[in-house]
Amino acid sequence: MGTMHVVRSLAFPVERMPAPLLGLLGEFRLIVNKSIRIALRGDIRSRFRLSKAAYAGLSAEHDVHKKYIPSAFEIALAVLKAYRRRARRGKETNVPYLRRLLLKAENQSYWVDRETGRLRIPIRGTEAVQLHLPLSDWHRSFLSDPSWGLGSLTVVPGKIILVLRKESPKACEPASAIALDTNEDSLDGLIASGREARLITIPLGRVRQVQATHFRRRRCLARKKAQDRGVARRLLEREGRRERNRVRQRLHRVTKSLVASAKDRRAAIVLENLTLHGAGGRSRRLNRRLSSWPRREIHRQIEYKAALAGVPIIKVNPAWTSKTCPVCGARRRDRVGKVFVCLMCDWEMDRQINAGLNILKSALASNEALARAVRSSPVPSAMMW
Numbered sequence: 113m114g115t116m117h118v119v120r121s122l123a124f125p126v127e128r129m130p131a132p133l134l135g136l137l138g139e140f141r142l143i144v145n146k147s148i149r150i151a152l153r154g155d156i157r158s159r160f161r162l163s164k165a166a167y168a169g170l171s172a173e174h175d176v177h178k179k180y181i182p183s184a185f186e187i188a189l190a191v192l193k194a195y196r197r198r199a200r201r202g203k204e205t206n207v208p209y210l211r212r213l214l215l216k217a218e219n220q221s222y223w224v225d226r227e228t229g230r231l232r233i234p235i236r237g238t239e240a241v242q243l244h245l246p247l248s249d250w251h252r253s254f255l256s257d258p259s260w261g262l263g264s265l266t267v268v269p270g271k272i273i274l275v276l277r278k279e280s281p282k283a284c285e286p287a288s289a290i291a292l293d294t295n296e297d298s299l300d301g302l303i304a305s306g307r308e309a310r311l312i313t314i315p316l317g318r319v320r321q322v323q324a325t326h327f328r329r330r331r332c333l334a335r336k337k338a339q340d341r342g343v344a345r346r347l348l349e350r351e352g353r354r355e356r357n358r359v360r361q362r363l364h365r366v367t368k369s370l371v372a373s374a375k376d377r378r379a380a381i382v383l384e385n386l387t388l389h390g391a392g393g394r395s396r397r398l399n400r401r402l403s404s405w406p407r408r409e410i411h412r413q414i415e416y417k418a419a420l421a422g423v424p425i426i427k428v429n430p431a432w433t434s435k436t437c438p439v440c441g442a443r444r445r446d447r448v449g450k451v452f453v454c455l456m457c458d459w460e461m462d463r464q465i466n467a468g469l470n471i472l473k474s475a476l477a478s479n480e481a482l483a484r485a486v487r488s489s490p491v492p493s494a495m496m497w
């Protein structure tokens with residue numbers, strides 16, 4: 113593993129954007145769209161080649177701060193990459209273009225006072241716009257910490273996003289593992305080190321109840337305001353935001369203590385890889401798992417906090433984790449109830465814990481450092497403890 117960067121995005125609402133800035137967004141979008149066409153025509157995929165083919169022409173045609181042009185190339189190539197992927201799957205035929213007004217500036221192109229939030233964005237030559245970013249205490253907690261470096265600045269109509277970056281400490285060599293299956297209201301699995309393994313269930317702070325309450329409220333709202341679609345939509349959106357904030361807060365408490373305890377034990381955290389694409393022939397359960405917001409949010413929080421704490425994260429393929437027998441390897445192709453029972457060897461275990469066992473097993477098979485630390489096979493010991 114090389115050095116890792118942790119990234120934090122600070123978003124600032126900006127109600128009135130100065131006209132020269134809005135003009136710059138339009139100009140930038142135009143440069144991106146011209147670059148896309150040039151790259152497409154010349155089958156160009158690298159920044160270096162695009163720069164050679166397009167920089168001189170674009171910088172003559174557009175009177176903007178010159179450093180924005182390479183940023184536009186980067187966005188053009190990203191848009192094209194996504195387009196080519198879709199085209200390969202036969203999903204896309206239209207020539208791609210950037211619809212959204214946008215400016216992306218690298219950290220050497222803008223200037224910000226980290227104490228006051230004063231921001232200077234060059235337009236062209238010596239011309240620039242000045243803005244005041246409305247700093248909250250939360251923003252200040254990052255900006256006043258010099259270990260967070262400035263990354264890129266993104267401007268869209270009504271909003272400015274400032275990215276901060278920090279180099280995370282090198283992940284430690286794991287001495288143990290915490291393998292977890294991510295479920296609707298708990299994380300389940302085991303802690304294993306040396307020859308010991310202990311089953312654990314970490315409740316998610318009644319997140320499911322919060323979601324159920326909000327679900328009822330939303331349904332009620334939709335029924336009451338059925339005549340007025342606009343009002344209903346606004347109220348529903350507000351309910352949705354409240355729900356996500358409440359869930360997020362509860363998850364923060366859980367993920368914080370999980371990562372702290374992993375750090376104390378010098379444990380790697382093993383999770384399912386929920387971003388796996390193209391696995392093909394997925395079960396309904398797996399698709400639901402991959403698309404559920406709280407699950408992705410739990411993983412996002414764990415990964416982010418682990419990177420800052422130097423706790424290694426190992427991701428394993430989630431296919432079959434709940435349907436495989438960790439003892440003999442046999443798979444059940446039918447529906448598994450609350451308890452997993454192996455038809456071949458009679459192994460019996462709570463379904464969620466069983467998935468945790470399989471997750472650990474996959475991690476041990478793919479990670480030598482972890483296999484050295486956790487020497488015994490987790491299954492027989494888990495059975496005895």
Ligand SMILES: [Zn+2]
Pocket residue numbers: 437438439440441442454455456457458459
């Ligand atoms: Zn079995």
